[in-house]
Amino acid sequence: MTNPTAAELVARSNRLGSDPRITNYAGGNTSAKGTEIDPVTGEPVELLWVKGSGGDLGTLTPAGLSVLRLDRFRGLRDVYPGVDREDEMVAAFDYCLHGKGGATPSIDTAMHALVDAAHVDHLHPDAGIAIATSADGEELTATIYGGRVVWVPWRRPGFQLGLDIAAIKEQNPDAVGCILGGHGITAWGDSSEQCEANSRWIIDTAQAYIDAHGSANPFGDAVPDNAPLPEPERRAKAAALAATIRGIASQDRPMVGHFTDDPRVLEFLAGAKAAQLAEAGTSCPDHFLRTKIKPMLLDLPAGAPVDQSIARLTELHDAYRADYTSYYEAYAAPDSPAMRGADPAIVLVPGVGMFSYGATKQTARVAGEFYLNAINVMRGAEALSTYTPISDEEKFRIEYWALEEAKLQRMPKPRSHQGRIALVTGAASGIGKAIATRLAAEGACVVVADLDAAKASAAAAELGSTDVAVGVAVDVSDAAAVKAAVDAALLAFGGWTWS
Known part of the structure; x- marks a missing residue:
């Protein structure tokens, strides 16, 4: 009792x-x-x-x-x-x-x-x-x-x-x-x-x-070139960038992605102070342990073409990895845990939204929720004063704390398909559903695709929450429908593996 x-x-x-x-x-x-x-x-x-x-x-x-x-x-x-x-x-x-x-x-x-x-x-x-x-x-x-x-x-x-x-x-x-x-x-x-x-x-x-x-514009004056794109254009650009950004976040180890175009994220990215605040990083230990100490921000206007954005993201990734490595080397002691990876966990794209990453969909989604908390914190601090997070040295003492490392070591071992994303066609019933069920049981994120949208959603719900599976309608003989299903997979989990 x-x-x-x-x-x-x-x-x-x-x-x-x-x-x-x-x-x-x-x-x-x-x-x-x-x-x-x-x-x-x-x-x-x-x-x-x-x-x-x-x-x-x-x-x-x-x-x-x-x-x-x-x-x-x-x-x-x-x-x-x-x-x-x-x-x-x-x-x-x-x-x-x-x-x-x-x-x-x-x-x-x-x-x-x-x-x-x-x-x-x-x-x-x-x-x-x-x-x-x-x-x-x-x-x-x-x-x-x-x-x-x-x-x-x-x-x-x-x-x-x-x-x-x-x-x-x-x-x-x-x-x-x-x-x-x-x-x-x-x-x-x-x-x-x-x-x-x-x-x-x-x-x-x-x-x-x-x-x-507080001030009415804590993020500074709105930058017209970074204003949110119209929703259809915004979502299309997010889908076009998602696979590339997932690759950026997964250089050291496979990561699952999550995307949000929450209005608070878009407002932050449109502000004149966005780059300055992003560079300052997060402060609360619970935030940066999930988001890394700072995000990677695409420094192009919202309307930049996809190919130009991809090229610039690749350049920024190299710079981010070098910067994170320098941070580690500046504060690491002989007994510090090994560097856990130099890829960003949060990638911000003006006019489009935020991509967040983790070993599972749940941890990817939660990382995004934490960075949204950090945006809210920055808003309040800048409204009244100047946002002043703890120093990078103190962040390192938390991020690479021996006690934090011990907590990570206690986490359960990943299942065989953790970090993999599968788009399974005909998955609302029969062999397709059996395949989707097996993949989900082994840790994969699954996009359940079927001609019948309601049946696809119902089958996905049987597998678990949207951190495990989502349902989409697709007619594999229709190129536009196939592209829409692929885009849904990209926005749900950051990528896919055909089955």
Whole structure:
């Protein structure tokens, strides 16, 4: 039976995690403190329930919580060797676990355990990160919140950050949370309801201030040559570029693609500051771990011909790889993990939209969602101040952190067809459907093509979400219909393999 405190925590987490303005997929963490009977002593023991490493707040279940004894965890303060060796503390977290099973404790566990509050939320809301990445974020925090929210200078997540926030709460008894420079927010409360209300108040207050006091054109004046193309032309150009861009993103390893022409992306790309902001890169660790530290931006007008765009993308790719290699070499230490690849994860095309890439369709889509979050952050920061992300050196310390590498090594091995895209004709029934089903089961992304659009969509839905399969109508005897199906495959997954 789930402990009532844990059940309440899961419900709060699901509410917060279901709103992309509050936190992004697998971002942030929440916690609650309470008591349970120790089966060994029969006495009450004080526990911490906290979202485990790699979990997602929106879909969190009790199995995704780490459960730790507070007395043991807080005892770690007595053996803490200092910030230069704080990573050593993570191995000690396992010795604080209570009971069997449960999720692996995340690096943020210290923040939740050491802060003297019954409930704690750590989130990555766009409005909050906008304040956190503003050049004068500390002054803005004081102006916006009047002492109820305290500024915390950037520090890499870890045991020391937990100690810092605990001290800030103790020194500011009227505060309900803090802005973490370059990163996000943390809020607390005596009850789950109060903690959630404080989190939402911090976020809503930041957004209201941006709306009331921000400039009307945070991305600079609109550049007419980079205005969004009409939708049919935009989608046609995206399809014409998709295979080339997927090849660019896949030089080091095969990647699956995702495309979006969300109006917020198109507005960003049409602004005079687009190149400057893209070059500045993302700031929140949850963002750049999925998007790389910065995107690749095509520096041609929206109406540039496809062949010219392809030629320029190839040149920019060479420059991007050289730049990323220089970044790695500038900050890598002898014990740093090997460079994981120098290809872009985000490619931006003015007037057309954003292409994002990952090992699977789901990770490709989520990378795009994270960069859209980053665009929203830039919008808010530039509306009030100057967008100022953390330094490249600090980004490297996160991206090539030994703890991050360990998390990557724990990921399951890919299935045999992961990274492959198949367009299967006649796939709504019979042999075609059997082929599509087998390919999807082995990790491929599948375009289910059939004469009957409704049957194609139904068959695709049986295989899973649109991260797994999509249905399209096609008459293979009609050249225009075949091209439309190929374009759909390109826009859905970035490419295809005929079957």
